[in-house]
Amino acid sequence: MKAIIYPGTFDPPHLGHLNIIQRSATLCDKLIIAIGTNRSKPAPVFSFAERKRFFETMTAGIANLEIVGFDGLLVDFAKSRGVTTIVRAFRTMMDFEYETVQGQMNRQLGDLETFYLLVDERYRLISSTLVREIASYGKSISNFVPKEIETAILQKLATGL
Numbered sequence: 001m002k003a004i005i006y007p008g009t010f011d012p013p014h015l016g017h018l019n020i021i022q023r024s025a026t027l028c029d030k031l032i033i034a035i036g037t038n039r040s041k042p043a044p045v046f047s048f049a050e051r052k053r054f055f056e057t058m059t060a061g062i063a064n065l066e067i068v069g070f071d072g073l074l075v076d077f078a079k080s081r082g083v084t085t086i087v088r089a090f091r092t093m094m095d096f097e098y099e100t101v102q103g104q105m106n107r108q109l110g111d112l113e114t115f116y117l118l119v120d121e122r123y124r125l126i127s128s129t130l131v132r133e134i135a136s137y138g139k140s141i142s143n144f145v146p147k148e149i150e151t152a153i154l155q156k157l158a159t160g161l
């Protein structure tokens, strides 16, 4: 059985992430969405439980998914699951530079291969940071996140609850 990991911070997940999930789930038997921590970013605004619930809600129609969290290095998590391939996405040349370094390092550290999808043109400008910023002003984020999770994101960010 071929399993692939889709790792990320997903703080919060958005339509760009969903598009990558839909496309890569057709390329493997099981897609493992791995919610991790990028230590060079500030601590996530949404808890692990909130991010997991977002994914459960927005991917309800996709059967071959597993949604998990991981701590530590991605290569160690992949090894613990017997997985040798991850999927990542490029939006811009800046992503390309960043992702190639990460990809090379993951190969060197743990023989972990990365395959890359180009972000669909419709989602090229979306980022989790921008979604959080727009939501914090109470503005609509319906063009950026799945409708099933929009209210929960707005409630938390616009009210600070």
Ligand code: COA
Pocket: 007, 008, 009, 010, 011, 015, 016, 017, 020, 035, 036, 037, 038, 039, 041, 072, 073, 074, 075, 089, 091, 101, 102, 105, 106, 119, 123, 124, 125, 126, 127, 128, 129, 130
């Ligand atoms: N469409 C639009 N935007 C997208 C996108 C898509 N398909 N895919 C990602 N993005 C955006 C995200 O919204 C995010 O925006 P933000 O910077 O505003 O938050 C940004 O691109 C990239 O974030 P993300 O995909 O969540 O990944 P990340 O760069 O935060 O990396 C880990 C997260 C967990 C994969 C990485 O830090 C990791 O592997 N950590 C574990 C430790 C480790 O092994 N480090 C690597 C050593 S080589």
